[in-house]
Amino acid sequence: MELGLTGRRAVVTGGSKGIGLEVSKELAREGASVSICARNPDEVSAAAKELRELGGTVHDQVVDVTDPEQVTGYIASAAEALGGIDILVNNAGAAHPGTFSTLADEDWQADLDVKLFSQIRCTRAALPHLRQSSAPRVVNINAVYAKYPDHKFFATTVNRAACLNLSKALALEFGPEGILVNSVNIGFVVTPQWENIRSKRAPELGQEEFFSQWAAAEVPLGRFGDVSEVSGIVTFLASDRASYITGASIDVAGGMGRYV
Numbered sequence: 001m002e003l004g005l006t007g008r009r010a011v012v013t014g015g016s017k018g019i020g021l022e023v024s025k026e027l028a029r030e031g032a033s034v035s036i037c038a039r040n041p042d043e044v045s046a047a048a049k050e051l052r053e054l055g056g057t058v059h060d061q062v063v064d065v066t067d068p069e070q071v072t073g074y075i076a077s078a079a080e081a082l083g084g085i086d087i088l089v090n091n092a093g094a095a096h097p098g099t100f101s102t103l104a105d106e107d108w109q110a111d112l113d114v115k116l117f118s119q120i121r122c123t124r125a126a127l128p129h130l131r132q133s134s135a136p137r138v139v140n141i142n143a144v145y146a147k148y149p150d151h152k153f154f155a156t157t158v159n160r161a162a163c164l165n166l167s168k169a170l171a172l173e174f175g176p177e178g179i180l181v182n183s184v185n186i187g188f189v190v191t192p193q194w195e196n197i198r199s200k201r202a203p204e205l206g207q208e209e210f211f212s213q214w215a216a217a218e219v220p221l222g223r224f225g226d227v228s229e230v231s232g233i234v235t236f237l238a239s240d241r242a243s244y245i246t247g248a249s250i251d252v253a254g255g256m257g258r259y260v
């Protein structure tokens, strides 16, 4: 399928590893130039090196997306390095475990900053560039827990619901300008984030055993997903082949979620 991504300019937050890195690679393989950011400088450089080996233009920057000034500076440098922005993938984020009883205001605020406010600020900063694009796209990486509350990830579940609403409301406001905004809602996908959880909670279990035990309870497909099972849909939504899709909320979750 020809996706029409050659020459498109994409910004992927949290592109140094996990889902963000795989999305960046797939966009680069389809001919897009890519800018990535994250906080860990070594991981940002290593990811940028991998991306450069795929061919196109790559821009990378160490950025904390919870810092409004860093976000503004980053989006401006990415636009300058790539010559504009056609695609924004708001992917940076992390799960924040904790129940209502254990989470303090600071935990709620930190989780809101990395999830909701990073998507708001990156989108706001990218907007003038997206308005100049012939095929502007925003893809927000969210979680099925937005629609499927889990009290063990209390802040995540509540804040992701806000992110889902943000995607839909952005699609309504910017549809008339042709800016398409969609949400991809992740269930359980093996990434460094989950490897950290396994090494803390069950270091005695191998990856496969830990992930299959966790998945057995909640995932109809009975397994965790792979990052390559997310990057395809994100790349498709960023492409010309998705030109009539906006305001959509698409689960990539192996069937998780008892809702219609």
Ligand SMILES: NC(=O)c1ccc[n+]([C@@H]2O[C@H](COP(=O)([O-])OP(=O)(O)OC[C@H]3O[C@@H](n4cnc5c(N)ncnc54)[C@H](OP(=O)(O)O)[C@@H]3O)[C@@H](O)[C@H]2O)c1
Pocket (backbone or CB within 6 Å): 013, 014, 015, 016, 017, 018, 019, 020, 037, 038, 039, 040, 043, 063, 064, 065, 066, 091, 092, 093, 094, 095, 114, 141, 142, 143, 144, 186, 187, 188, 189, 190, 191, 192, 193, 194
């Ligand atoms: N994997 C899953 O099962 C799952 C489920 C639901 C939702 N998600 C969402 O999917 C997205 C990607 O997750 P992942 O599993 O690929 O996680 P990951 O492997 O931990 O990667 C997260 C990426 O975001 C970056 N990041 C985190 N906080 C940041 C900050 N404050 N500023 C800039 N960059 C930041 C990380 O780099 P640094 O740490 O160096 O900054 C990294 O590049 C996240 O939004 C996550 O919440 C994932």
